[in-house]
Amino acid sequence: MAHQHVTLATLRTRLFERVDTSRHWVNAEALIKINDALRFWNVLTGYWRTQQTKIIQPASDPYNFLTGDMTWPMRMELSTGTDRLVEKTSIAALDMGQPGWEGQSIGTAGLPDRITFWAPRSLQHFVVWPKPAVPPGGTAVTVLFDGIAETPVLAADGDFVDLEDDVHDVLLDYAAHLLQFKDGGPKFFSTAETYQALIALAGDYNDQLRATTIYKEALTKDTDRDQRHRTRPFSVLPSTTDPLASGRDRFSRAAGSAATTRQSR
Amino acid sequence: MAYLTDAILLNEIQYDLIEAPDSGATFPSGLWTAAEVLAQLNDAQRMYVKATRIMVGRSNFTVAALDQRVDIEAIGGLEDVVQIIRVSYITSDGVFHEIPATDLFGADHGRPEWAGETAAVPLAHTVTDGLTTELIFIPAPTDSGTVWLHFIPRLPTLDLSFGGQPMAMPSEFTLGVKWKLLANLLGKPGRAQDAQRAALCESRYGDMVTLGREMVEGMI
Numbered sequence: 001m002a003h004q005h006v007t008l009a010t011l012r013t014r015l016f017e018r019v020d021t022s023r024h025w026v027n028a029e030a031l032i033k034i035n036d037a038l039r040f041w042n043v044l045t046g047y048w049r050t051q052q053t054k055i056i057q058p059a060s061d062p063y064n065f066l067t068g069d070m071t072w073p074m075r076m077e078l079s080t081g082t083d084r085l086v087e088k089t090s091i092a093a094l095d096m097g098q099p100g101w102e103g104q105s106i107g108t109a110g111l112p113d114r115i116t117f118w119a120p121r122s123l124q125h126f127v128v129w130p131k132p133a134v135p136p137g138g139t140a141v142t143v144l145f146d147g148i149a150e151t152p153v154l155a156a157d158g159d160f161v162d163l164e165d166d167v168h169d170v171l172l173d174y175a176a177h178l179l180q181f182k183d184g185g186p187k188f189f190s191t192a193e194t195y196q197a198l199i200a201l202a203g204d205y206n207d208q209l210r211a212t213t214i215y216k217e218a219l220t221k222d223t224d225r226d227q228r229h230r231t232r233p234f235s236v237l238p239s240t241t242d243p244l245a246s247g248r249d250r251f252s253r254a255a256g257s258a259a260t261t262r263q264s265r
Numbered sequence: 266m267a268y269l270t271d272a273i274l275l276n277e278i279q280y281d282l283i284e285a286p287d288s289g290a291t292f293p294s295g296l297w298t299a300a301e302v303l304a305q306l307n308d309a310q311r312m313y314v315k316a317t318r319i320m321v322g323r324s325n326f327t328v329a330a331l332d333q334r335v336d337i338e339a340i341g342g343l344e345d346v347v348q349i350i351r352v353s354y355i356t357s358d359g360v361f362h363e364i365p366a367t368d369l370f371g372a373d374h375g376r377p378e379w380a381g382e383t384a385a386v387p388l389a390h391t392v393t394d395g396l397t398t399e400l401i402f403i404p405a406p407t408d409s410g411t412v413w414l415h416f417i418p419r420l421p422t423l424d425l426s427f428g429g430q431p432m433a434m435p436s437e438f439t440l441g442v443k444w445k446l447l448a449n450l451l452g453k454p455g456r457a458q459d460a461q462r463a464a465l466c467e468s469r470y471g472d473m474v475t476l477g478r479e480m481v482e483g484m485i
Contacts, residue, residue, distance in 0.1 A: 029280045036277075039437045043476055063323065071435045072480055090482055091351070095363045102353055102413070103361035120481050121415070122321040123435070150267045151437055181447075182281050184462050192465070212479060214472045 004165055008034065009157035011172065018176035020187070025179055035153055037175040037198075038161065042151040044202035044209060046074060050149035053079065056115070058138040062102050062131040066124040066145065073126060073147035076118045086128070086143065089117045094129055105133035106141075115141055166201065174198045269436045270429030271306060274443060278302070281447060289425060296457035297450055307423050309445035310433060313470075315347050315417050317441070317477030319434060322346075322418040325411060328354075331383060333405035337414070338398035345419035346398075352390045353413040354406070361413075362386045364402070369394035372403045383407040441473030 012030045019025065042048055052070045066073060076086040094101045094117065104111055108130065117129045132141045152161050163171070177191040199218035203210045275289025284292050289306075291299055314320050326340050337343045352364045367389040372379050376388070387402035395401045400414075420433045432439050448466035451459045 028286070032277045032280065036440060036443075040440055043437045043440070043473075071437060092482070099363065100361045103355070103359055122481050123319045123438075125321060150435070153267060153436075181462070182283050184459055189461070189465075195469070208479075212475060214475050 003162045004168065005160055005162055006168065007158055007160045008154040011154070011175075012157075014168075015172050015175050015179065018172060019179055029179060030175075031154065033175040033178040035151075036178055037171045038154070039151045040174070041167070041171060041198070041202065042148065044199065045205035046148045047205065048149040048151060049074075050147060052145045052147065054143050054145060056128060056132055056141045056143060058132040058134045058140055060134065062127045062129060063121060064126055064128065066126070066147075069150055070124070070145060070147040071150055072123045073120065073145045075146040076115075077144050077146075078114060079142040079144055081114070083114075086115050086118050089119045091119050091121060091127060094119060094127070098129065101129045102127075104130045105138060106130045107133045107137055115143065118143075170194070170198050170201050267436045268431040268434070269439050270431055271303070271423040272425050272429030274432065274439060274446075275302065275306065275425070278443065278446060278450075282450065288429065294457075296455070297453070302446075302450065303423065303425065305449045306442070306446055307420075309442045309449065310423065311347065311420055312445060313438070313441045313474065313477070314420060314433065316474045317438075318350065318417060318481050319438060319477050320418065320420075321350065321481075322416050324414045324416070326414070327409060327411050328402070328406060330407060330409045331405050332409075333380075333402055334395060335400045335402075335412075336396070336398055337400050343414070343416070347417040347419050349392050349400070349414060349416045351413075351415040352400070354386055354402075355411040355413065356386060357408055357410060364388075364390045367391055367403065369401075376403070379404045386410075438473070438477055441470055441477060444470040444473060 008031070011034050012027060015030050015034060016025070050070050052066065052068055052073075054064070054066065056064055075088065077084040078086060098104070106113055106115070111130050115128045115130065115132070118126055119129075120126050128141075128143075132138050152159075154161065173191070173194040174197075177188070177194040180188045180191055196218040199209075199215055203215050209215050272288035276286045279286040279289065279292075282292075282294075282297075284294055289299060289302060292302065324340065324343050326335075328335060337346065337349075349366075352366070354362045354364050356362070364387050367375075368391050372389065372391070376382075379388075382404035383406065384404050385407050387404060387406055389403045391401050391403065392399070400412075421430075423430045423432070432442065434442075444466045448463050448470055451457065451466065452463035
């Protein structure tokens with residue numbers, strides 16, 4: 001899918017085109033909302049990636065910390081060998097499936113001869129099983145993490161991000177929704193479906209997100225729409241027989257892009 | 266790693282509340298006080314960390330033989346524990362055992378004789394039914410051992426000092442804190458109340474909790 005190189009100045013112009021310019025919004029507000037939209041997109045999809053090498057020292061402790069600019073890890077592999085993948089699990093699963101795992105080391109009879117599983121403890125805190133054995137029998141193990149990088153922060157007009165074409169519109173719609181938060185009332189709530197549209201589109205970029213309740217709710221239960229329906233005065237309803245048509249259109253756009261397989265990024 | 270500061274976040278909130286942006290120093294509308302908003306920011310940050318477990322601390326300490334009740338507040342580094350989330354017990358021969366959580370009701374009915382018993386490895390622990398800061402082993406360990414205690418730490422208080430204190434989490438997750446703060450401020454009874462926006466903010470906060478929780482529990 002095509003990427004587009006977009007500067008902050010362009011994003012801001014296109015954002016202001018989406019809102020009532022008779023209201024006074026300053027550039028600083030637009031900057032905040034664009035950066036918030038980008039951050040939320042990164043949380044939903046892990047759009048910006050980074051790699052990090054980590055040397056897991058032989059120790060009596062299977063708990064390790066990441067350092068550097070990786071916000072949270074997604075995938076681990078060993079740095080050498082043919083069978084490199086280290087499967088991700090959870091600490092609860094290790095407790096259930098491998099009692100005593102915290103004390104188990106590579107090389108112990110009956111255990112794998114390499115790190116087989118890893119699990120997050122907190123954002124930058126993870127465990128491995130089995131842990132590298134303490135010398136003289138054991139050595140440090142080098143692993144590679146693929147994970148989520150910091151979201152780029154736009155500050156100057158020339159700062160830019162690379163986004164895929166289908167992401168621009170939905171992100172800017174959501175930023176416009178955030179921008180109108182301060183107004184409240186019908187104007188704000190009439191744009192609330194942009195939140196669901198963003199989550200629906202994010203499901204295309206992150207299959208695991210589709211298993212979460214927020215994704216399912218975004219597709220099946222638009223509570224904001226219910227609320228808007230109660231509060232919006234008839235005078236501002238779109239001139240159509242279906243008052244929810246505009247929301248559906250936007251939603252269909254997200255669903256349509258979700259059906260398109262992403263080739264590369 | 267990029268961390269927003271409390272001053273930057275409050276400055277952003279001021280735009281949302283139609284207050285003059287001055288890094289949270291004043292709220293000229295009189296609907297909120299600066300101290301109140303800062304306190305709400307601290308509460309929101311602590312609530313988000315507790316709900317998601319995106320930050321977890323660990324403390325190791327030894328337990329003497331037959332020590333059924335341990336006052337964890339007396340152990341260095343555990344003065345400000347918000348919630349205990351996992352307890353491992355390591356016997357003197359170096360074998361690890363996860364000690365699941367229970368409560369005294371369950372222990373009394375499942376194993377009525379536990380209070381007078383000992384075991385090489387405690388079967389369970391509880392932190393809910395003893396004194397406020399007490400960890401109770403069910404039953405007491407026969408020999409001394411080591412405990413690895415995982416807990417949600419109480420975060421340092423943000424106070425806007427030195428031009429702004431860094432938030433405790435990467436900037437992506439401050440979105441959750443921001444939604445919670447707005448929900449609390451707009452939900453306050455009085456002239457500032459906007460129940461609809463407060464409800465929406467609370468809902469968005471809930472989504473950010475779901476996302477944070479999924480990340481540290483092994484799925485996303």
